[in-house]
Amino acid sequence: xxxRTAIVRRAIDVxxxxxxxxxxxxxxxxxxxxxxxxxxxxxxxxGIEYSAYGEMAERELAAIASECAAKFxxxxxxxxxxxxxxxxxxASIAIVVAHTHRGQAxxxxxxxxxxxxxxxxxxKREGYVDGTSEWVNASGIAQQSAAPEHRT
Amino acid sequence: xTVTALLFASYAEALGSERVNLALxxxxxxxxxxxxxxxxxxxxxxxVSPLVAVNxxxxxxxxxxxxxxxxxxxxPVAGG
Numbered sequence: 001x002x003x004r005t006a007i008v009r010r011a012i013d014v015x016x017x018x019x020x021x022x023x024x025x026x027x028x029x030x031x032x033x034x035x036x037x038x039x040x041x042x043x044x045x046x047g048i049e050y051s052a053y054g055e056m057a058e059r060e061l062a063a064i065a066s067e068c069a070a071k072f073x074x075x076x077x078x079x080x081x082x083x084x085x086x087x088x089x090x091a092s093i094a095i096v097v098a099h100t101h102r103g104q105a106x107x108x109x110x111x112x113x114x115x116x117x118x119x120x121x122x123x124k125r126e127g128y129v130d131g132t133s134e135w136v137n138a139s140g141i142a143q144q145s146a147a148p149e150h151r152t
Numbered sequence: 153x154t155v156t157a158l159l160f161a162s163y164a165e166a167l168g169s170e171r172v173n174l175a176l177x178x179x180x181x182x183x184x185x186x187x188x189x190x191x192x193x194x195x196x197x198x199x200v201s202p203l204v205a206v207n208x209x210x211x212x213x214x215x216x217x218x219x220x221x222x223x224x225x226x227x228p229v230a231g232g
Binding site for chain 1: 208210224227228229231
């Protein structure tokens with residue numbers, strides 16, 4: 001079994017993650033990349049600066065991976081989330097999952113990204129072509145009232 | 153007792169600091185900490201019920217806070 005997560009400050013090496021989950025027991029391997037796109041909410045984007053509550057983000061990402069492994073019977077999973085200044089096209093997150101069958105692999109990959117968006121304490125500041133930048137309020141939890149159900 | 157609140161991203165910018173030491177009378181809750189922060193210059197940028205973590209775990213407004221706890225006020229998360 002190989003389940004590993006990391007918050008990194010360097011480019012994500014997808015080939016390395018693929019090698020990490022390689023196992024001849026598996027019949028399906030999926031790679032999900034979250035990338036910086038050139039337009040958000042109608043505004044032309046130049047890049048995104050990611051920051052985090054580092055210690056908690058590491059812990060929460062590890063918890064998400066553990067939950068995923070238990071829920072879908074995943075034995076091979078590698079997830080990295082990148083922080084720092086990212087340019088257009090750069091991968092901010094990579095989720096590489098391998099399973100005996102494709103169904104669980106797809107579900108597991110989806111589970112990880114949705115949980116990341118919901119509860120990982122990572123923040124992003126988007127830069128725009130007009131020289132301005134703004135903190136992005138994404139779709140994750142934002143209020144205390146929602147917090148207890150997200151405890152693990 | 154004294155509790156240090158950690159601030160991030162837009163909240164840290166609004167209050168001009170990533171750490172704020174607060175003097176609290178016991179017993180104190182997460183809600184008390186948020187109220188004190190909101191009374192500081194720039195504190196109105198915080199919602200009445202922001203996301204809060206105590207010792208690295210998401211906490212409700214009613215959760216008790218002890219001296220030495222790490223209390224983090226977390227802006228809307230935007231990972232992925």
